[in-house]
Amino acid sequence: MSTTQELQHIDRTNVWHPFTQMAEWAQQDQLIIESGKGNWLMDTEGNQYLDGVSSLWTNVHGHCVPEIDKAVQEQLAKIAHTTMLGLASVPATELAKRLVDILPAGLTRVFYSDSGSTAVEVALKIAFQFQQQAEKGDSDRIKFISMQNAYHGDTIGSVSVGGMDLFHATYKHMLFQGEKVITPYCYRCPFGKDKSNCDHECFQHVEDALEAHGSTAAAFVIEPLVQGAAGQLMHPEGYLTHVRNLCTRHNIILIADEVAVGFGKTGTMFACEQENITPDIICLAKGISAGYLPLAATVTSEEIYNGFLGNHEEFKTFFHGHTYTGNPLACAAAIANLDYFENNNVMEKLQPKIAHLQNRLTAMLELKHIGEIRNRGVMTGIELVQDKATKAPFATAEKIGHKVCMEARKHGVIIRNLGDVIVLMPPLSITLSEIDLLCNATTEAIKTVTE
Numbered sequence: 001m002s003t004t005q006e007l008q009h010i011d012r013t014n015v016w017h018p019f020t021q022m023a024e025w026a027q028q029d030q031l032i033i034e035s036g037k038g039n040w041l042m043d044t045e046g047n048q049y050l051d052g053v054s055s056l057w058t059n060v061h062g063h064c065v066p067e068i069d070k071a072v073q074e075q076l077a078k079i080a081h082t083t084m085l086g087l088a089s090v091p092a093t094e095l096a097k098r099l100v101d102i103l104p105a106g107l108t109r110v111f112y113s114d115s116g117s118t119a120v121e122v123a124l125k126i127a128f129q130f131q132q133q134a135e136k137g138d139s140d141r142i143k144f145i146s147m148q149n150a151y152h153g154d155t156i157g158s159v160s161v162g163g164m165d166l167f168h169a170t171y172k173h174m175l176f177q178g179e180k181v182i183t184p185y186c187y188r189c190p191f192g193k194d195k196s197n198c199d200h201e202c203f204q205h206v207e208d209a210l211e212a213h214g215s216t217a218a219a220f221v222i223e224p225l226v227q228g229a230a231g232q233l234m235h236p237e238g239y240l241t242h243v244r245n246l247c248t249r250h251n252i253i254l255i256a257d258e259v260a261v262g263f264g265k266t267g268t269m270f271a272c273e274q275e276n277i278t279p280d281i282i283c284l285a286k287g288i289s290a291g292y293l294p295l296a297a298t299v300t301s302e303e304i305y306n307g308f309l310g311n312h313e314e315f316k317t318f319f320h321g322h323t324y325t326g327n328p329l330a331c332a333a334a335i336a337n338l339d340y341f342e343n344n345n346v347m348e349k350l351q352p353k354i355a356h357l358q359n360r361l362t363a364m365l366e367l368k369h370i371g372e373i374r375n376r377g378v379m380t381g382i383e384l385v386q387d388k389a390t391k392a393p394f395a396t397a398e399k400i401g402h403k404v405c406m407e408a409r410k411h412g413v414i415i416r417n418l419g420d421v422i423v424l425m426p427p428l429s430i431t432l433s434e435i436d437l438l439c440n441a442t443t444e445a446i447k448t449v450t451e
């Protein structure tokens, strides 16, 4: 095997990493991970790190889970790939039923793809085509309504409905236009309110937006409860229900992007459960395969599926499907993931861990430069500020958030930053003592960098 130095050289010379500050990245020696076990990562020098963000990506049960390893190996011995274009496979078929059984009632048709971005892209196309077909190709419902600051992926459709300003500025002429709703952000209320005079203007705002654009919208896209990449922004209670009701009122398809929040991360298997709503389409990825193989699913209702059926005389279809759609290896991993959830009572065992994490986070609020801590389940955002009283942020050029993450590595913990919001998203398998380690290391790193 190559030495660490050789790998770092190749990384700098031949690899193009996504979403990095590229000029800076090119000068750095990267931490190269060689293996993982449980909640820990090992680098090529034999150093160990607690993976404090593994569930942000996919590894909800940590790394190298023996039961899931075994299921993937068994599937590998049978067949690694077969197409869904004209054939069906055992794992893809069985997984569809397993998903339908645990999703909100009424979501019964599973369309597979291979990343969160494609799950969203599929949802947008299904919604658009369904609305057009409902009015024989002549519907005015051609727009999408979505949230400011939202992240739904990096394909053209998912960027279009995303709300990241920099993405929109860069790809402006490639994107389709839509309407953006102001995201509730209680710590810095965009409507100029605070806790004492909050009258839920964000609820009225979304209602007005749908009143204005409801008749020309195909769908409304939302990350239920938590906008992850926006900085772990948590919607106020009842907001999702309000959006659900508005979509019903205006005949708009509600697309719930549970790519980040799904599979236990908000404390329930799916975030929609917490407000007891059923979207018309749900997008799943990341945690679906517990980090083993690329897999995503867009799941919708019988009513929407039936809109694509047609009769025997006409050719009707949904124009989408890739080579790896419903890959059997990935589906076998996803079934083993769901088995793991069930057999190990993962969601039940998670509750005391969430309580412990919340206690530790509350104590951290005393730090001089922590303005707010947002938490739901294991999803946590710690917003760092220059001045607590005025909420004034640090200067962007100081890169405080990034420095905190680098400092945490010295304590053997991997965390992530979104600007000056520190993101903790440990695996659901984290232990109470590992939560202590995660919070202690984060506290020390914040103190060292900011005080």
Ligand code: PMP
Binding pocket: 115, 116, 117, 118, 120, 151, 152, 153, 154, 223, 228, 229, 257, 258, 259, 260, 261, 285, 286
């Ligand atoms: N939707 C949400 C809410 C996400 O957080 C992400 C990824 N961060 C995506 C979609 C895109 O997923 P992927 O990176 O697998 O394409």
